[in-house]
Amino acid sequence: MQEIGIIMNGVTGRMGTNQHLIRSILSLREDGGVELPNGERVLPDPLLVGRNERKLRALCEEHGVDRYAVDPDLETCLDGDDEIYFDSQVTPRRPDGLRRAIEAGKDVYCEKPLAGDLDEALDVTRAAERAGVKHGIVQDKLWLPGLMKLRRLLDQEFFGEVLSVRFEFGYWVFTGHGQPAQRPSWNYRAEDGGGIIDDMFSHWSYVLENLFGEVESVYCLGKTHVPRRVDEDGEEYEATADDAAYAVMELEDDVVAQLNSSWTTRVNRDDLLEVHVDGTEGSAVAGLRDCKTQHHANTPKPEWNPDTPTDHDFTEDWEDVPNNREFENAFKQQWADYVRHVVADEPFPWDFAEGCKGVQLTEASYRSWDEGRQVAVDELPL
Ligand SMILES: NC(=O)c1ccc[n+]([C@@H]2O[C@H](COP(=O)([O-])OP(=O)(O)OC[C@H]3O[C@@H](n4cnc5c(N)ncnc54)[C@H](O)[C@@H]3O)[C@@H](O)[C@H]2O)c1
Incomplete structure (x- = not known):
């Protein structure tokens, strides 16, 4: 062979x-x-x-x-x-x-x-x-079963016109005080290439582009919420890199993306990554493996009234998208x-040009944070 x-x-x-x-x-x-x-x-x-x-x-x-x-x-x-x-x-x-x-x-x-x-x-x-x-x-991330199910929904024009998407990513990464951290310490030192924007926005770039359209601009606020962590040798160090980022991006065709990425949040959702898509004809929420939908015809009509307890379980209004195939790693x-x-x-x-787009979005996001303004993402000078 x-x-x-x-x-x-x-x-x-x-x-x-x-x-x-x-x-x-x-x-x-x-x-x-x-x-x-x-x-x-x-x-x-x-x-x-x-x-x-x-x-x-x-x-x-x-x-x-x-x-x-x-x-x-x-x-x-x-x-x-x-x-x-x-x-x-x-x-x-x-x-x-x-x-x-x-x-x-x-x-x-x-x-x-x-x-x-x-x-x-x-x-x-x-x-x-x-x-x-x-x-x-x-x-x-393009081969995650949950996101492949979203791809299927998009290909079948389930959403009608996509209006907005919301990414909720993250979990609590232990600081190393008391319990060892579950990620390498360099991720929390900017001088060693760390930072959640550096790490995750190169993923968000291709996920957004492949599913919802090219990113045209970004507003991003980064934070180092936890300033001191403990490394693999038990030594305390200064965390110089961002451990959370709060971004709003404009995509082509007027789609708005909001992305929360955090290593300093505790999970209260079905998965470590959740992508919520709202369209004129339907909505979907995808995790790493699962995806659920709500069609326009099945959409309840809530009324705002905080004076009485809600008797409607909104999570029940969603339907699971079946696997219908095997998913490999x-x-x-x-x-x-x-x-x-x-x-x-x-x-x-x-290819590497796609890789450049990830780095470009990362850089634009850091610039946005640094300058406190929305930054345009231009065409790659290749
Ligand atoms: N695709 C994904 O989902 C994903 C997830 C996490 C990390 N990553 C990327 O993978 C890469 C590695 O991340 P990781 O979490 O495996 O990190 P890691 O620290 O576990 O591994 C880093 C590797 O680089 C080597 N290395 C480090 N410093 C070196 C030096 N000075 N000389 C030679 N070799 C050196 C280490 O020996 C090790 O083999 C990063 O670029 C990260 O962005 C991708």
Whole structure:
């Protein structure tokens, strides 16, 4: 069977190990490889790269992977025959890794965000285009079952005219005082690429664009609600990055999006992400897996009267959208598509230019917060 070598850099990290190695590449190997349009299969063959030999060896032993290299500068790895370079390192290290791989003629795939700022993201994109390599970026939320159900509703014109959407994302991330934090500490240090705007707006960019239309402007207020946290070594540190963001965006066709993103909120909703869509003909609320709808014909007619207790249960007026299919892991599905793109030239629209849009929205949102005003999101200078 045909094999395709994949250099996986940053694979000892949370995303690298769980989503990309175990749930994607190893799972695709267990399935017998990625099926190509001609019915043949190609088997991904990972080469794990990093700084820490102990961690890499342990990962290989635990998961039956036979190739690893302690090569933080990638020098020997990029000289080899592996066709794809994948990067899930911390964000500030990504552009350098990608540029080296592009220079070595590798096809490149990476985690979001593409880079810490737009100039660098554009530079990496132009380098990939000049070199003629195939480039792709993780846009995993598009394969969440809940959002795929929203896609189905949109395709069937369930909403009529979409008026507005509301994102409620977040949960309480422990500060590390008393109980260990459940996310890496760099996420709360701006100087290390942290911040909820940096982290989440590169997702919101492609989710909004793919489902509801391009973002035309943003007003965003960020906050660092919790100023001190405790890191992996038990040391207290100053949290310099935003841990909550409150944004209003205007999309094409007059759609308004409101997005609350927070690591300092306690969940009182069905899921960690909830997307509420209101349209002239119907509304829907999607979580990570489920989605419920209310059609215009089933819409109750509430009257405002706080003097009497409400006897109507508004949550009962919604209907579940059925699965009607199997949903695979989001990261795995996109990996399979990227491998088909590299090996069989299948279309793959989630390229570095899309990654640039995520960084652009992030930058516009920070500028909006900084200047206290609405900021236009222009066309990409590519
Ligand atoms: N798609 C998603 O839903 C999603 C979710 C979380 C994070 N991410 C992205 O994935 C990336 C990694 O996030 P994570 O949560 O896995 O972080 P992590 O801290 O768990 O892992 C980071 C990886 O980078 C490596 N690294 C860090 N500093 C390094 C250095 N100086 N030299 C060489 N290697 C270094 C680490 O060894 C590790 O392998 C980030 O860019 C983040 O934005 C994406």
